[in-house]
């Protein structure tokens with residue numbers, strides 16, 4: 001077969017693919033199979049898998065369609081990172097192996113396993129439905145197709161990047177919350193929800209938002225950035241999540257979740273004490289985990305929006321910092337408790 | 346299963362529009378959409394350029410009439426003029442409708458839908474969303490179908506039509522997740538399964554699943570295929586994968602270079618050089634290769650697309666996507682090395698013969714999109730007209746089926762019939778002595794098609810192609826499925842797809858041999874000119890006694906008389 005592995009060219013390397021195998025009909029639990037092939041420069045992980053399927057083991061099962069990074073079918077974990085097999089170069093992956101020369105290939109996480117590298121995408125589609133991931137047009141039916149909405153370049157820019165999403169579920173697989181709570185909305189669905197909510201043609205912003213702030217929704221995100229880091233289209237997913245939260249606080253007030261309530265309390269506290277920007281810095285450098293990153297920026301933005309005068313510089317007393325630390329610790333605990341609760345459900 | 350009013354096979358642009366329109370036409374109907382991939386994965390997502398519509402947002406003097414003329418001329422006068430009328434008149438409405446339901450079109454300064462120039466169009470009328478037009482259209486349609494609660498059967502692989510005399514009783518399909526063969530009794534079936542250009546395998550820009558399943562199913566059921574010999578080639582496909590390097594690379598000043606280091610386009614298009622029309626550039630590259638001036642490699646012969654002289658800065662700023670793509674798929678950085686390319690099969694003009702309402706000759710069976718041939722593209726499709734085609738005729742087919750479903754009795758599909766389909770599959774899974782590998786056959790099919798039924802055609806080559814296909818069909822009987830699992834048996838699926846490609850390949854080769862002229866994408870070395878007297882007509886291919894039997898159909902003319910096609 002000429003298409004995949006060119007034996008003749010100089011510059012070929014032996015590669016072992018250690019592939020996750022599971023056939024629910026016969027296997028009681030998953031295992032790994034090793035396939036060693038020689039791969040020339042320029043070969044992708046997907047083409048290697050195709051080669052293995054055609055020449056070595058026809059039972060190896062995975063999804064692929066466009067083979068060009070546009071359809072989102074071939075999401076899988078290569079060397080531990082969720083990505084598209086069809087855009088991953090084998091030689092690049094060889095530099096990232098934990099064991100030299102062995103590329104690990106596993107299915108995406110947090111979606112039900114079907115067989116080998118194939119996982120069930122239905123839960124994601126169900127969530128798209130639950131969170132109304134569509135434009136519910138304000139154009140009256142009788143007017144449809146007769147005229148255009150006039151949309152500014154600025155508005156288009158707001159959702160341009162978000163519409164790059166190919167639903168490959170790499171971010172879903174990397175999301176830390178989803179691994180613990182399968183009901184969590186999912187980064188891709190948050191992204192899509194954001195995209196719909198900033199579209200002026202849509203008429204159900206409030207309904208969508210009301211769903212987003214419920215349990216398992218936007219407030220559960222821990223701002224760990226893993227989704228964004230793994231997005232195969234380099235979409236700034238976190239900006240979308242921030243935007244939804246801000247939008248929720250602004251148009252719904254701080255009534256929705258404990259997370260939001262903490263944010264509000266925290267914000268008022270800071271307002272009263274008048275020690276904001278600098279006050280947070282030592283704590284950040286001291287590494288008071290994710291709660292900080294999670295809640296602080298929003299609180300800050302809220303203050304700015306309410307035109308609170310800029311806070312005076314931090315009184316550099318150790319006491320001040322201690323107070324803040326205690327406060328953060330308490331908040332962190334609260335949010336953690338919430339997650340534990342939702343896991344138990 | 347409860348009988349359906351409409352079963353739509355295919356969740357690309359054509360299938361989803363059909364579903365939406367059918368629901369709108371009659372909300373009481375029981376409609377299902379089957380797709381072998383999740384609808385949002387369909388190949389419609391690959392279309393980057395855009396969709397044509399005479400909105401006159403950019404060029405104020407653009408008109409539907411001009412769009413009609415450009416399309417007819419582009420088709421080399423083989424399109425049916427009444428069908429082109431429908432396509433172009435409906436265009437502005439359908440693009441605006443998509444806009445109304447959420448497609449994120451790029452915008453002009455006055456905030457209307459943006460348009461840009463595209464090959465073969467007299468005015469800039471191609472509506473686009475950056476370089477992801479097809480993707481965003483498909484997303485929009487899928488989202489709207491979810492909104493309306495369309496019933497999807499995702500990852501179901503259509504196997505056969507169930508036929509009773511001259512009418513269909515419904516569809517038989519395999520649930521990939523369980524391996525179960527299931528009956529979909531239905532009053533009407535709409536095929537929207539996309540193109541067949543993947544039969545050229547590594548010499549195709551298409552997705553792995555563009556194997557012409559719907560066409561093959563219809564063909565086996567006795568429905569004629571039309572104009573199958575017309576396959577459009579794109580000049581710059583990557584050598585190994587056939588994936589497309591878009592025109593942008595040449596637009597920015599890339600050179601095409603043969604192994605003697607010549608910019609050979611000087612021989613074929615002195616003035617336009619690399620920027621000549623697609624078919625001319627494709628033929629020029631192929632000539633260089635055929636005359637021995639291509640580079641050689643185990644992955645086949647090729648020539649170079651050289652961007653190095655443009656410099657790292659320009660490549661990085663203006664052609665980042667092309668660079669990413671050649672890095673990802675060929676491992677070549679165009680800043681440092683030339684890109685190995687050769688022409689690649691890109692679009693299938695031919696398909697299931699339908700009238701302007703999507704009806705086929707069989708009662709209750711309809712087709713739309715790239716799998717159908719209405720015909721609006723004739724011998725050559727214009728860029729940007731295909732997305733339009735799937736939307737306009739997807740909608741029309743959905744509407745027609747919804748209106749006509751009441752005319753037909755719900756079919757019932759017997760257990761025996763299901764068993765026959767299962768049996769056919771099971772025998773493939775039986776171990777036997779000598780066997781053939783489907784991967785090798787698939788590859789050989791692509792090779793013989795590219796060589797003998799490719800850009801340049803000629804009687805002896807075509808005969809060779811037909812022989813090769815017949816031999817491959819024989820060998821196919823010995824192909825085995827090694828995966829015996831019921832769950833997601835992609836091995837089985839790929840074997841069934843190969844069967845579909847083999848069935849259709851014959852119709853392409855037979856049509857190409859019959860058509861003794863050169864028109865649009867079909868170039869006969871032995872008949873180098875267009876012959877309107879003999880060949881201004883559609884070719885048909887019908888399966889009779891296991892063989893592709895040629896037929897013909899007149900072209901519907903209208904306001905435009907035959908003219909020479911020059912640009």
Ligand SMILES: Cc1cc2nc3c(=O)[nH]c(=O)nc-3n(C[C@H](O)[C@H](O)[C@H](O)COP(=O)(O)OP(=O)(O)OC[C@H]3O[C@@H](n4cnc5c(N)ncnc54)[C@H](O)[C@@H]3O)c2cc1C
Pocket residue numbers: 354355356357358359360379380381382383384387388389390391392393394395396397479501502503504537538539540550551552554555558559589691692713714715716728729730731732733735
């Ligand atoms: C690289 C590329 C770029 C392009 N750019 C443009 C462009 O800029 N402008 C333009 O107008 N056109 C363009 N085209 C052409 C255009 O994209 C296609 O013609 C069009 O999208 C086809 O749409 P469709 O709905 O007919 O089929 P598809 O989108 O291919 O959908 C086919 C559907 O059928 C389903 N299916 C197939 N077989 C089976 C089966 N056996 N069982 C169940 N389901 C099945 C599939 O799952 C899929 O959902 C381009 C094509 C390519 C390859």
Ligand code: SF4
Pocket residue numbers: 174175176177178186187220221222223224225226227228
């Ligand atoms: S930032 Fe939020 S959505 Fe993204 S991976 Fe972390 S928890 Fe999941």
Ligand code: SF4
Pocket residue numbers: 164165166167168169170171172187188191230231232233234235237
């Ligand atoms: S957001 Fe990125 S990683 Fe997540 S599904 Fe979309 S494209 Fe894939």
Ligand code: FES
Pocket residue numbers: 063064065066067068069070071072073074075084085086087
């Ligand atoms: S196969 Fe389509 S994204 Fe990889």
